Amino acid sequence: MSSSTAASQPGAIAEASPLSLCAREPRVPADQLVAEMVPPPRFDSVRFSNYIPDPNQPSQTEAVRVLEDFAGGLGGAHASGAGKPGRRGFLGFGRSKAPKSPAGPRGVYLDGGYGVGKTHLLASLWHATPAEPSLKAFGTFVELTNLVGALGFQQTVQTLSGHRLLCIDEFELDDPGDTVLVSTLLGKLVDAGVALAATSNTLPGKLGEGRFAAADFLREIQGLSAHFRALRIDGEDYRHRGLPEAPAPFSDEQVTKAAYATEGASLDDFPHLLEHLARVHPSRYGALTDGLKAVCLTDVQPIPDQSTALRLVVLADRLYDREVPVLAAGLPFDQLFSEEMLKGGYRKKYFRAISRLTALARDAKGLVTS
Template sequence: MSSSTAAPGHSPITTAGPLSLCAREPHVPADRLVAEMVPPPRFDAVRFETYMPDPNQPSQSEAVSVLSAFAGGLGGAHASGAGKRRWFSKKPAAPVGPRGVYLDGGYGVGKTHLLASLWHATPAAPEHKAFGTFVELTNLVGALGFQQTVKTLGNHRLLCIDEFELDDPGDTVLVSTLLGKLVEAGVALAATSNTLPGKLGEGRFAAADFLREIQGLSAHFRPLRIDGEDYRHRGLPEAPAPFTDEQVAKAAYATPRATLDDFPALLEHLARVHPSRYGALTEDIAAVCLTDVRAVPDQSTALRLVVLADRLYDREIPVLASGLPFDRLFSEEMLKGGYRKKYFRAISRLTALARDAKGLVSH
């Protein structure tokens, strides 16, 4: 039954109208933050076997081999008790390799796919391994407190951190200290990160920056370079042209669980919701419909939009829009500045979601 067809005795589903992100102000309890530290829906089914290495980039195939072996090495005793003493004693019985990996590469080369595959491949129960973004991890510390976070994550075998925010010095020091405590507790670590401000290319800078910023933990990490171009745009057409306001609104009314918002109003609403809650903001949403998309007015607004784009992409929520195309969201100045890597990632991901949304209009 189509969304515009009503069953006998019932009103059409479209008469209720679309939902609105601006009407949502989610509150996320601390215990939910811990329980939700798993790969996001987009990466539920990914595995090393489903990663498609670019044949022109041998580092991608090498990354799969190294990470597969790393996951296999996390089997056996739990990262506490005898297992911890074996891994981290000052005089180990036998030489051991780094107990952490850092995935260094540009956006769209599959770092998150590989990180989630590592989580899935690690032989431990879900409650003994955690996966989250840097923002989610810092919010967990804020919700639980530092010591309770150490206690909560300290019995894990693996902690995966996506998008380590090297451009936030205060939070970087906080998380570095947390990781030091977790290493002492026997937790294996894996991370991807963003480039520091001023580093205008991924190149070889990110790995050195990451290891320096996490201070005394560098000995525990093996940097793993992943070269390549953005897989989301390999051989694919450019982002679809924006639709009209009427097309967007009509699709929103015809699509169950779609939201419809004016883009400038949504940007204002995002300023009132902590970025750690953007995942909850998009919960149970089937599509996001936006009218009057414009260039973002300032950097603070732009960075909030980046987080929203990440959460929408994680949850595979198509985005239908009118106004400017997504590759014109950020000014030339922004795209040349210290956060350029984040902005290009947001453009890449929103473009992919815009392609996914084309069917909402055609149907």
């Protein structure tokens, strides 16, 4: 029985044929897109209290303090631009002063390199904000643009305008059209009294220190820059801080054996998986991986082109969000992207994907028993 056949039979068990990503073609209703705008499973339990600042990076400790104040200031009446009497302002400034008016800052942008814990802090802000989950939204930039595509612009504005807070992770500036679309959307939401928080990715050609510069973000969101306070977070990638090097890839035989022995694991040939990703919209990559206990890949090869590479980045993000271990045979993950790609405008995305896939590869080591 093929892995594709097994994927269509519920209740597949260990030693039966594993599942297959290539056999999945998920469909996600628009209303489900809204309901799922919450921190992903990896960040269900994150809080400011379990964020571990690097003692050599005081900006990380300061970020926690400012964001705790930010969350505390969101407990007041919606769309008033102010907290309850006596509460802190939205960004924790001027604690003895009256809260800021709607014309003041309504958001914060977390500025830092990959692996410094920006998503942990963003999700902690969502959890700490004193509002019902239905009044808070959390999603990536891609998920937000997909929501607009599914609902339409006006319906998206109407749906999100009643929220207390919108958190946008991985704000992407690679597509000018999408940037203008989301900038316009955020303007409408700010007018409705929604507080904003965001992290961002590298703008092509703005490599700097290997991280995105806050000035670029503020310029690209045009008239919204006055509504954001940029909060710099320095540090090195925590996923590799004090940890051993990424595990070497296993053999195809080892990966295949582990896939058959692991209930809920998928098994796919890497080149075929890349072809399948081209046929599935990136908004569905989360649904593509739902329910998987592990992803097993054979014959991992260099990424052939930039479009394929960017799709793999999205898949890596969704697997990382869902804490799905990745067991691979073939090329090591740090050799997936060509030298040209790693020097180009999407450099930061590729390094983030390498970082996250490496972390997931460590998680998968225990699946190989011999």
